[in-house]
Amino acid sequence: MQEVPKPPAGWIPLAKPFFDETEEREVLATLRSGWVAQGPRVADFEAAIAEYVGAREAVAVSSGTAALFLLLHSLGIGPGDEVVVPSLSFIASANAVVHCGATPVFVDVDSRSYNIDPEQVARALTSRTRAVMVVHQLGLPADLDAIHAIAQRQGIAVVEDAACALGSRYKNKPIGGQGTPACFSFHPRKVISTGEGGMITTDDPQLAVRLRRLRHQGMTVSDLERQRHARLIVEEYPEVGYNFRLSDLHASLGLAQLPKLAEFLRRRRSIAVAYDEAFSQLSGIETPFVPDFATPNYQSYAVRLVGVERSGRDQVINALGERGIAVRPGVMAAHRESCYATARRVGELPNTEAATDQTAVLPVFPGLDDDELRYVIEQFSDVVPRVLAQQ
Numbered sequence: 001m002q003e004v005p006k007p008p009a010g011w012i013p014l015a016k017p018f019f020d021e022t023e024e025r026e027v028l029a030t031l032r033s034g035w036v037a038q039g040p041r042v043a044d045f046e047a048a049i050a051e052y053v054g055a056r057e058a059v060a061v062s063s064g065t066a067a068l069f070l071l072l073h074s075l076g077i078g079p080g081d082e083v084v085v086p087s088l089s090f091i092a093s094a095n096a097v098v099h100c101g102a103t104p105v106f107v108d109v110d111s112r113s114y115n116i117d118p119e120q121v122a123r124a125l126t127s128r129t130r131a132v133m134v135v136h137q138l139g140l141p142a143d144l145d146a147i148h149a150i151a152q153r154q155g156i157a158v159v160e161d162a163a164c165a166l167g168s169r170y171k172n173k174p175i176g177g178q179g180t181p182a183c184f185s186f187h188p189r190k191v192i193s194t195g196e197g198g199m200i201t202t203d204d205p206q207l208a209v210r211l212r213r214l215r216h217q218g219m220t221v222s223d224l225e226r227q228r229h230a231r232l233i234v235e236e237y238p239e240v241g242y243n244f245r246l247s248d249l250h251a252s253l254g255l256a257q258l259p260k261l262a263e264f265l266r267r268r269r270s271i272a273v274a275y276d277e278a279f280s281q282l283s284g285i286e287t288p289f290v291p292d293f294a295t296p297n298y299q300s301y302a303v304r305l306v307g308v309e310r311s312g313r314d315q316v317i318n319a320l321g322e323r324g325i326a327v328r329p330g331v332m333a334a335h336r337e338s339c340y341a342t343a344r345r346v347g348e349l350p351n352t353e354a355a356t357d358q359t360a361v362l363p364v365f366p367g368l369d370d371d372e373l374r375y376v377i378e379q380f381s382d383v384v385p386r387v388l389a390q391q
């Protein structure tokens with residue numbers, strides 16, 4: 001029997017956060033300060049993200065999902081309202097709508113960019129539509145101007161699920177700094193990580209005040225303000241809030257990660273360029289499409305096995321798994337999950353179904369070295385023609 005090839009270090013994961021002594025030092029300093037819950041480090045991390053994306057305000061919360069929910073809730077979206085959202089997204093996008101008591105309305109994506117299709121958004125509008133959730137899928141910016149044009153005409157809100165898109169640019173301006181409120185995630189699968197964490201960026205100071213209050217039980221005064229004053233400050237609770245606070249321990253990870261983002265993006269882009277060059281030679285493979293207006297961060301690199309059934313795509317994944325490489329299915333389709341089986345949708349979502357069945361994501365992370373990259377390219381280029389020949 002022929003021996004199965006193995007990668008240099010035994011296993012190549014799909015993604016891996018990059019931490020070194022800087023994160024260790026920051027976390028330790030926070031730990032030793034005695035202030036570990038939401039406090040000065042969270043405030044510093046918010047200021048650093050706001051500056052990076054070019055937004056007036058950034059409000060930290062405990063996850064990307066909490067960010068999406070709290071933003072929709074703060075915009076007054078609730079029972080009886082509809083929010084247009086792509087089915088082709090991590091399920092958190094739709095879940096956030098449901099948590100508000102509103103109804104997600106699934107629309108199809110563009111067949112090449114995998115992002116929400118403005119024409120489908122126009123078809124989805126009813127008298128109950130209150131917002132469109134634009135997801136920058138896999139870190140590739142969606143066409144915000146086209147969506148804004150529709151939303152303005154209709155008088156509805158636009159919110160960005162930018163969970164994957166920190167460091168990406170639309171028309172050469174960072175996502176998060178586009179004037180629309182945007183939600184980021186710092187889960188380890190994203191470009192910088194705090195373990196768990198999220199952030200909402202906005203240019204609206206009023207909205208930021210409300211978000212800060214709601215993440216902290218609806219309280220008008222933060223713990224930091226109370227502690228910093230010798231005299232008693234009596235807080236008030238004008239509305240019912242939540243506990244979506246980020247901790248200073250998490251924020252100190254973020255503060256160590258953000259200065260490294262430019263370098264992370266350089267490495268991610270060079271990996272994507274190497275994949276593009278190698279796989280554009282392979283027949284039956286479609287490499288990522290990047291519209292002129294978009295500069296992606298390559299949070300993920302998705303290839304499409306043109307025309308194959310889901311089983312063919314899965315065969316590729318399994319064959320590469322045997323060779324020590326984690327390749328995974330592309331983005332899920334929420335409408336196919338049983339919890340959304342009866343959810344509203346506009347049309348049959350053919351592009352969503354084809355994309356979720358035919359795409360696979362490949363390893364991209366800052367610590368992926370050149371030997372590993374070469375190995376992934378070699379093995380992928382060997383496995384794909386074999387599987388396609390059997391289809």
Ligand SMILES: *Cc1c(COP(=O)(O)O)cnc(C)c1O
Nearest residue numbers: 063064065090092093163185187
């Ligand atoms: C990761 C992700 C989320 C959720 O972020 P969490 O921090 O895990 O809650 C939401 N939407 C998209 C598109 C994501 O990729």
